[in-house]
Amino acid sequence: MTTMKTAISIDSLLMQEVDTWAQELKISRSRLFAMGVEKLIRQYKNKRMLDALNKVYDDPSYDEPSAEEGEHLEAIYTEFGDLMVDEGW
Numbered sequence: 001m002t003t004m005k006t007a008i009s010i011d012s013l014l015m016q017e018v019d020t021w022a023q024e025l026k027i028s029r030s031r032l033f034a035m036g037v038e039k040l041i042r043q044y045k046n047k048r049m050l051d052a053l054n055k056v057y058d059d060p061s062y063d064e065p066s067a068e069e070g071e072h073l074e075a076i077y078t079e080f081g082d083l084m085v086d087e088g089w
Protein backbone atom coordinates (compact mmCIF):
# COMPACT_ATOMS: atom_id res chain seq x y z
CA MET A 1 0.00 0.00 0.00
CA THR A 2 1.31 3.39 -0.98
CA THR A 3 0.78 6.19 1.50
CA MET A 4 0.62 9.92 0.90
CA LYS A 5 1.16 12.83 3.18
CA THR A 6 -1.49 15.51 3.33
CA ALA A 7 -2.19 18.64 5.30
CA ILE A 8 -5.62 19.45 6.70
CA SER A 9 -7.05 22.22 8.79
CA ILE A 10 -8.91 21.07 11.87
CA ASP A 11 -10.46 22.75 14.88
CA SER A 12 -8.05 22.78 17.83
CA LEU A 13 -10.58 21.19 20.21
CA LEU A 14 -11.20 18.36 17.77
CA MET A 15 -7.44 17.90 17.38
CA GLN A 16 -7.13 17.55 21.14
CA GLU A 17 -9.72 14.77 21.02
CA VAL A 18 -7.82 13.13 18.18
CA ASP A 19 -4.65 13.17 20.27
CA THR A 20 -6.49 11.72 23.25
CA TRP A 21 -8.09 8.91 21.22
CA ALA A 22 -4.87 8.10 19.38
CA GLN A 23 -3.02 7.78 22.70
CA GLU A 24 -5.81 5.71 24.24
CA LEU A 25 -5.94 3.38 21.24
CA LYS A 26 -2.13 3.33 20.99
CA ILE A 27 -2.16 4.29 17.33
CA SER A 28 -0.83 7.26 15.42
CA ARG A 29 -2.99 10.26 14.65
CA SER A 30 -2.56 9.43 10.97
CA ARG A 31 -3.94 5.93 11.54
CA LEU A 32 -6.90 7.35 13.50
CA PHE A 33 -7.73 9.74 10.66
CA ALA A 34 -7.40 6.92 8.11
CA MET A 35 -9.71 4.70 10.18
CA GLY A 36 -12.28 7.49 10.36
CA VAL A 37 -12.20 8.12 6.63
CA GLU A 38 -12.40 4.37 5.89
CA LYS A 39 -15.48 4.08 8.11
CA LEU A 40 -17.12 7.15 6.56
CA ILE A 41 -16.57 5.79 3.05
CA ARG A 42 -17.91 2.35 4.06
CA GLN A 43 -21.02 3.94 5.59
CA TYR A 44 -21.57 6.05 2.47
CA LYS A 45 -21.26 3.01 0.20
CA ASN A 46 -23.71 1.10 2.39
CA LYS A 47 -26.18 3.99 2.27
CA ARG A 48 -25.92 4.17 -1.52
CA MET A 49 -26.54 0.43 -1.74
CA LEU A 50 -29.51 0.66 0.63
CA ASP A 51 -30.96 3.61 -1.31
CA ALA A 52 -30.62 1.63 -4.55
CA LEU A 53 -32.30 -1.42 -3.01
CA ASN A 54 -35.10 0.69 -1.56
CA LYS A 55 -35.66 2.28 -4.97
CA VAL A 56 -36.02 -1.17 -6.54
CA TYR A 57 -38.34 -2.48 -3.83
CA ASP A 58 -40.43 0.71 -3.89
CA ASP A 59 -40.97 0.29 -7.63
CA PRO A 60 -44.55 -1.02 -8.08
CA SER A 61 -43.43 -2.96 -11.15
CA TYR A 62 -40.87 -4.89 -9.10
CA ASP A 63 -41.32 -8.63 -9.30
CA GLU A 64 -39.48 -11.41 -7.51
CA PRO A 65 -36.09 -12.05 -9.11
CA SER A 66 -35.67 -14.91 -11.55
CA ALA A 67 -33.34 -17.76 -10.60
CA GLU A 68 -30.55 -16.15 -12.62
CA GLU A 69 -31.13 -12.76 -10.99
CA GLY A 70 -31.24 -14.45 -7.59
CA GLU A 71 -27.83 -16.00 -8.21
CA HIS A 72 -26.49 -12.61 -9.28
CA LEU A 73 -27.90 -10.96 -6.14
CA GLU A 74 -26.41 -13.70 -3.97
CA ALA A 75 -23.01 -13.02 -5.55
CA ILE A 76 -23.39 -9.31 -4.78
CA TYR A 77 -24.38 -10.03 -1.17
CA THR A 78 -21.38 -12.33 -0.81
CA GLU A 79 -19.01 -9.74 -2.27
CA PHE A 80 -20.31 -6.72 -0.37
CA GLY A 81 -21.67 -8.37 2.77
CA ASP A 82 -18.43 -7.73 4.63
CA LEU A 83 -19.00 -4.00 4.16
CA MET A 84 -22.22 -4.25 6.14
CA VAL A 85 -20.84 -6.26 9.06
CA ASP A 86 -19.76 -3.20 11.01
CA GLU A 87 -23.05 -1.43 10.34
CA GLY A 88 -25.29 -3.76 12.35
CA TRP A 89 -27.10 -5.28 9.38
